[in-house]
Amino acid sequence: MNDGWISDEEERTPQVTPVYSQTFGRGGGRGRGGYGENRRARGFNSRGNSWRDEGNSGGNTQRDGGNIGGNTWRDGGNSGGNIWRNEGNSGGNTWRDEGNSGGNTWRDGGNSGGNSWRNGDENITTLAVKKNNVGRIIGKGGSKIRDLESESGARIQIGKPSDEDYGMTVEVTLTGSEDCRQTAKRLIEELTDDSAPRSYGGNSNSGNSYNVEEPQEEKPRYIDFAEANRAYEEAQKERWAQLPPLKKNFYIEDPAVAAMLPEEVANFRKVNNNITASYALGQSPENSPIPNPVQTFEQCFSEYPEILTQIYNQSFTKPSPIQSQAWPILLKGLDLIGVAQTGTGKTLAFLLPGLIHTDLQPIPRSQRGGPNVLVLAPTRELALQIEKEVKKYNYRDIKSVCIYGGGSRRDQVNIVKQGVEIIIATPGRLNDLVQAGVIKVASVTYLILDEADRMLDMGFEPQIRKSLLDIRPDRQTVMTSATWPEGVRRLAQSYMKNPIQVYVGSLDLAAVHSVTQRIEMIHEDDKIARLFEFLHDMQPDDKVIVFVGKKARADDISSELSLNGVSCQSIHGDREQCDREQALKDLETGDVRILVATDVASRGLDIMDVTHIFNVDFPRNIEEYVHRVGRTGRAGKTGEAISLFTREDWSQAHELIVILEEANQEVPHELYDMSQRFSAWKEKKNEDRGQGRGGGRGRGGGRGGGRPRW
Structure with a gap:
């Protein structure tokens, strides 16, 4: 069928019936297509494409007679024209040029998928x-x-x-x-x-050009590290020489203490919960023996009557074991590591020497440029507890402030700018104010890292190190801890100079012996009923802290108790700081006798008259168990700790047995059995793991493994 755009030659050529046909052409003069014009006729096969142009002189023609999947361009132009012809096979592409004089020829006779070019004119x-x-x-x-x-x-x-x-x-x-x-x-x-040099970007008109010079090889530059270190040390000495002078030794030894024989010192330490004192890092100076312990407050603070008066007001009768040995060491200006169980008076052990240290510096307070005492604590509650202890001992108008996350930052900044001598802080907020330039730690001469093991467990070591970059090297440093793990030792080596380590009892983890510990084997579903039974049987003078493992569970239990008309409070990390403080205050004043808490309340809280600890959920590690138990039986009083133990807790059984046996507590037979089954299961699991490396979990494997069968 001739649509008016097909030549006679095309009419004679057999055509494939098109699915649709499009013809584009421009009649520019003689004939179909005219001089200098191009014309395309497109007749689509089911899969092939065809372009054919029978243009006249100067015209270009593309013709496609391709097979299935093939493309063909054919140009039968006259002189000066260019011809492309494709006779490609399936999937092949062919360009053929049969141009006359002045024309260019490309021809491709490629096979399936192959391409080739032949140049007749060497172009x-x-x-x-x-x-x-x-x-x-x-x-x-x-x-x-x-x-x-x-x-x-x-x-x-x-x-x-x-x-x-x-x-x-x-x-x-x-x-x-x-x-x-x-x-x-x-x-x-x-x-x-x-x-x-390379230029990346678009074309030359785009305006985007990036020249990258290749790096030139340079000879390695020699660095004299010895000279660099010497220059650094000289610069540091010059820097610290500009700081005010520092006095650290304020100890006047009582004659009776100085006259103690070595046998008397050893006997006193043994009968007072086995006190041990030694240089922690293995360096024992010949001219600096460890001071003898004091036996009374007067032997230590007779030269400081105002301190004695404050102590008498607290109704203490004699120093605790950690205090009797720590006070002489700190008043003498030595660094101290105090390792003792919770509730043994570690806070007062470092606080009173800190007050004397602050008051008796040779430079007036107004010229010191910042605080003298910095106390770092792991939690807000512990920081507030320390601040509360500081305020009990109003000595020479020494001011203090507690800075912590969750409190008003503006108020804390304003108090610091007004001038304080003692700062009690959590690591996060301290780092914030140091980086902001509000607190300058270069003025700190008495540093305390309280509950150092807990701060490391909570991941605060980077903030601690960053905050203390500018602290003066000749300061006095105190570190307290309930345990002595490797991380605490590493921190001591970084921030202390030849410290004396004083620990009470054993370095092994142990609970206070003034607490009766009871372990009850129970199923998970029966825990809440057992708790409510215990709370129902409480005496009018009893106070209890109920420890749970999750914040949501603390809210659920406190809500359930409130709905049943039982007055209680709860404390956990998601509660506002004001609510947390109010909860502790209500328990301390007796407005409520039940506090439901997570482990945020397990350390450092010194709440009077707590008679019971009830562990609904056993803690994930045995250290937290010891700290929970230590919330009762404080300051010479007795207490009771009840812990619910389920089969999900069997991995803690062995360590719990060690704690109970050390404190001469009753150990349930089920706990021994559970410990043995866990050890056998763990041993078998290790054997299976060694035999079946590279395989899957196997039958009965998977996460969690087996539980004990009762």
Whole structure:
């Protein structure tokens, strides 16, 4: 069928019935297509594409007679015209040029999937490009190769890796006039030259050009580290020499203490809960023996009557074991590591020497440039507890402030700017105010790291180190801890100079002996009923802290008690700071007798008259159990701790048995059985793991393993 755009020759040629047909042409003069005009006739097969142009002189023709999947361009142009003809097979591409004089010819007789070019007029230039440089030529999404073709006027074809050099180079074919090919060659060589500066970006008109100079090889520069260290030390000495002078020794030894024989000292330490004192880092100066312990308050503070008066007001009868040995050491200006159980008076052991240290410095307080005493504590509750102890001993108008997250930052900053001598802080808020320039730790001469093991467990070591970068090196440092793990030892080596370690009892973990510990074996579903039974049987003068493992459980239990008309309070990390403080205050004053808490209340809280600890959920590690138990039986009083133990807690059984046996407490037979079963299960699991490496979990395996069968 002739639609008016097909020539007679085309009419005689068999045509495939088209799905649809589009013909584009422009009649510019004589004949169909006219001089200098191009005409395309498109007759689509089911899969092939056809373009055919029978243009006259100067016209270009594309003709496609491709087979299935093949593309054909054929140009039968007259003189000066260009011809492309494709006779490709399935999947193959063919370009054939039968142009007359002045015409260019390309012919491809490629097989399936193969491409080849033949140049009858030698208008092809071939380049060998390193394989790893091909990406520079192509660019993102082919953008660079299009820019190169546009700028040079040549056609650029990327071939396959060459087999001659094991695929290390790729053949790049340039097609076009001599000038175009030379321009394209120059651009590609500049682009792939590793020794030349590169320009990244779009074309030259885009305005985006980034020149990257290749790094020049430089000879390694010799660094004299010995000289660098010497210069650093000199600079530090010059810096610290500008600080006010520091006095640390305020101890006047009582004659009776000085006259104690070594046998008397050893006997006193033994009968007072086995006190041990030694230089912690293995360095024992010949001219600096460890001071003898004091037996009375008067032997230590007779020269400081105001301190004695404050002590008498608290109704204490004699120093605790840690205090009797720590006070002489600290008043003498030595560094101290105090390791003792909770509730043994560690706070007062470092606080009273700190007050004397602050008051008797040779420089007036107004000229010191900041606080003298810095106390770091792991939790808000412990920090507030320490501040409360400081306020009990009103000595020479020494001011203090407690800074912690959750409190008003503006109020804390204002108090610091007004001038304080003692700062009690949590690591996070201290780091915040130090970085803001509000607190300058260079003025600190008496540093206390309280509950250092807990601070490390909570991940505060980076904040501690960052905050103390500018603290003066000749300060006096005190560290307290309930345990002596490797992390605490490392911290002591970093911040202390030849410290004396004083520990009461054993370095092994132990609970206070003034607390009766009861372990009840129970199923998980029966815990709440057992708790309510215990609370129902409480005496009028009893106070109890109920410890749970999750914040949501603390809220649930306190809500359930309130709905049943039982007055109680709760404390955990998600409660507002004012609510947490109010909860502790209500328990202390007796407004409530039940406090439901997570482990945020397990350390440092000194609440009077707590008679019972009830562990609904056994803690995840045995250290927290010891600290929970230590919330009762404080200051010479007795207490009782009841812990519910389920089969999910069996991994803690062995360590719990050690704690109970050390304190001469009753150990349930079920706990021994559970410990043995867990040890056997763990041993079998390790054997199976060693035999079955590389396999899956196997039958009966998986996470959690087996539980004990009762």
